[in-house]
Amino acid sequence: MSPVQTLVVKIGTSSLTGGGTGQFALSTLAALVETLCTLRQQGHQVVLVSSGAVGIGCRRLQLNDRPKTLAMKQAVAAVGQGRLMRIYDDLFSALNQPIAQVLLTRSDLAQRSRYVNSYRTFRQLLQLGVIPIVNENDTVAVEELKFGDNDTLSALVASLIGAQWLFLLTDVDRLYSADPRSNPGAKPIISIDRQADIQALKAVAGGQGSAWGTGGMLTKLEAAQIATTAGVRTVITDGRQPQNVVKALAGEAVGTQFAP
Ligand code: GLU
Numbered sequence: 001m002s003p004v005q006t007l008v009v010k011i012g013t014s015s016l017t018g019g020g021t022g023q024f025a026l027s028t029l030a031a032l033v034e035t036l037c038t039l040r041q042q043g044h045q046v047v048l049v050s051s052g053a054v055g056i057g058c059r060r061l062q063l064n065d066r067p068k069t070l071a072m073k074q075a076v077a078a079v080g081q082g083r084l085m086r087i088y089d090d091l092f093s094a095l096n097q098p099i100a101q102v103l104l105t106r107s108d109l110a111q112r113s114r115y116v117n118s119y120r121t122f123r124q125l126l127q128l129g130v131i132p133i134v135n136e137n138d139t140v141a142v143e144e145l146k147f148g149d150n151d152t153l154s155a156l157v158a159s160l161i162g163a164q165w166l167f168l169l170t171d172v173d174r175l176y177s178a179d180p181r182s183n184p185g186a187k188p189i190i191s192i193d194r195q196a197d198i199q200a201l202k203a204v205a206g207g208q209g210s211a212w213g214t215g216g217m218l219t220k221l222e223a224a225q226i227a228t229t230a231g232v233r234t235v236i237t238d239g240r241q242p243q244n245v246v247k248a249l250a251g252e253a254v255g256t257q258f259a260p
Contacts, residue, residue, distance in 0.1 A: 003043065005249060006126070007165040008232075009036065010049040010154035010223075012216065015169055015239030017055050024056075024087060025240075032169075032242040033091040036131060039246065040097060045126040047161065049134045049154040050088070056080035070143060077138035088133055098130045103137035106145045109156050122161045151216065151223035159230035165249070166227045168220050169239035174256040175201065175217070193259045198225050224258040234258040 011032060018025035036046050054073060057080025058066065067073040085101050092099045102121070108114045125132045134157055136147050147153040151168060158166040178186040192198060198221055205217040224234040237244045237255025244254040 004045070005165060006045040006047075006161060006163040007039070007167065007245070007249075008047045008049060008154050008158040008161070008163045009167045009169065009242075009245060010150055011051070011169045011239055012150065013051045013055040014171055016050065016052050017059075023059065028240050028242070029087065030091060032239075033088070033095065033097075035242040035245055037092070037095040037097045039249075040129065040131065044249075047122070047126075047132050047134060047157060047163070048088075049150050049157060050084065051135065051150045052084045053077040053080035053135055053138055056083050074139045081135065081138070084135075085133065092131065098128070100125050100130050100132045102132045102134045103139075104134060104147075104153065104157075105137045105141040106147055109160060115160070119160055122157075126161070149216070149219045151219040152226065155223035155226035155230075155232070155234075158227050158232045163232050166223070166232045166234045167245050167248070167255075168223060168234065168236045169242065170216070170220065170236060171239060172236075173238040173241070174254075175236060189256045190253050191257045191259065192224075195225065195228070198228070198258065228258050228260045231260045233260050 009032075016025055016029055017023055018028070036048060039046050054066065054077050057076035057078070060079050060083060061076060063076065067076050081103070088099055102125075104118065108118050122132060134153065136150065136153055141147075147156070154166060154168065157163075175189040176186040177189065180186040189201075192201070202218060202221045205221055220236055224236070227234045235244075235248050235255045235257050237248070247254045248257070
């Protein structure tokens with residue numbers, strides 16, 4: 001394996017706001033920023049895909065419920081995205097790490113000229129040693145042109161830039177054969193080497209009585225499918241332990257790993 005790896009790390013709203021309250025989980029964020037800076041110092045190329053615009057926008061506007069209409073969601077995301085980038089810039093600046101905001105819609109990756117252009121921009125940013133921070137361009141994306149969730153977006157970005165690794169940070173340490181909170185016999189799933197096994201897990205995650213009791217596992221498995229098909233090793237692991245990313249690169253069996 002080449003000593004310099006390109007990796008995409010995706011963090012969701014619930015990990016970075018401590019349960020989706022819109023209040024920043026500062027210690028998690030600081031640990032994530034420190035980890036990504038360590039990886040940069042080791043020479044790796046790093047892209048962060050971060051959700052949070054809608055959750056943080058809701059808190060800023062003192063809205064208690066997630067917006068229901070598209071216009072409201074887009075307006076709230078426009079408020080939250082700036083605050084999200086501000087906190088990242090403060091934390092990364094403390095470690096002298098330049099960052100960039102990249103907002104994408106599905107059509108940016110569906111049309112060839114825009115796809116090629118997005119690819120060139122990412123390559124240039126990575127060559128400059130910048131950490132691009134990606135989110136969906138919620139403010140302009142119309143329903144039929146949305147990625148829908150950042151798990152899918154992160155898999156498509158990993159494939160676009162030819163990353164070796166995709167890390168999906170979530171609120172469980174790895175996948176289990178059943179919900180470990182209610183089923184003491186649940187077995188941890190350490191690695192998955194075949195597409196057929198991802199498909200089988202999707203059936204469990206999507207069916208009634210979801211295997212993990214946490215939302216979003218189905219989109220993570222779909223993201224793992226997209227990424228591994230594009231040759232990207234994918235890891236689902238705990239967002240509160242961002243150091244797991246460094247451990248996985250060193251060959252430790254953290255999280256659930258999907259081989260390409
Ligand atoms: N783009 C949305 C946001 O920043 C999040 C999408 C997702 O939850 O995956 O709030």
